[in-house]
Amino acid sequence: MKRRATTTSPFHTRAGAGPRRWLARSLLATATGLGFLWAASSAGASSTVTATVSINGRSVAHSSDSNPIKLDPATPAQVSVSVANNGSIPITVSAVALDGRALDITFFNFETQTALQVQPGTTASQQFSLDLSPLNGQGDGLIPSSVKLLDAKNHVLASESFTGDVRGRMTSLFGLFAIEVTLFTALLFAGALLALSRGKLHENRFRRGLRFLWPGLGLGIVIVFGLAIVRIFVPAPGHWIPVVLICALAGFVVGYLTPNPPEEIYEPPYDETAPTEEVAPAYDPRATLPSAGQ
Secondary structure: OEEOOEEOOOOOOOOOHHHHHHHHHHHHHHHHHHHHHHHHHOOOOOOOEEEEEEEOOEEHHHOOOOOOEEEOOOOOEEEEEEEEEOOOOOEEEEEEEEEEEEOOEEEEEEEEEEEEEEOOOOEEEEEEEEOOHHHHHOOOEEEEEEEEEEOOOOOEEEEEEEEEEEOOOOOOHHHHHHHHHHHHHHHHHHHHHHHHHOOOOOOOHHHHHHHHHHHHHHHHHHHHHHHHHOOOOOOOHHHHHHHHHHHHHHHHHHHHOOOOOOOOOOOOOOOOOOOOOOOOOOOOHHHHOOOOOO
8 A cells, every 4th residue: 555654844251261261161062962962863762662674675774874775756665664562561553754864954754654553572564655755855865864663642662773865856955955054154264264364353362263163163064965965974973973073173273273463553543623733934044145136
């Protein structure tokens, strides 16, 4: 039986102490947030329920970054699910969800109803066809994906992660996001370099480092998405977080090492109402000699 899945898609301190303290807090908050995303992405589902999932005849568990599972919008995906209930109470798999996330952003999400009942100590299986045609405008390239088994309250009973080779359009949501980040990063770099050439950067080195940190952060995201689109790099949390952090740190170091801006010489403004001193004319001895007719 062929089913059409429903889809959803998706931004008073000492002088000099303030910038240092602000920088330390910013880096700490960034590292803490990225670490939380990393840990959250590794969280597992219930251990009493195990599942074996295959897509188009390929086991999800046997896929890898170098051997991803192809998801083609032009061809419905044949999904096979085998659920083992190792607990003591019956379970009902109300839905099976297929989603793809990168940088903690959901780019595609398919969900289909199943109503698969599994008694304690038994295993049940079900096969269905999943229409992936909306995927054409949602993703393109290597995208970390997962299959989740959900109960009636949308709690995850079991899940399996895999790398999906999505064959969508370059103008999909994934591609457009990469293009927008590229343009925004280029503007940040242009603004920072223009300020550097004009000597308009802040005199504080930490402030100059922060000015270049954000373009470096954007460059890391551009690298991650660009390599994913050309199917070289998988933007999984364990992969993209180090790349983005290294690029952001490199940007900060470049900004920190930029030369100090030239000091401006202060010239008081000219006041037209101020009294001026009259200068006596220079002495001319010829003016005191009598003329020839006298």
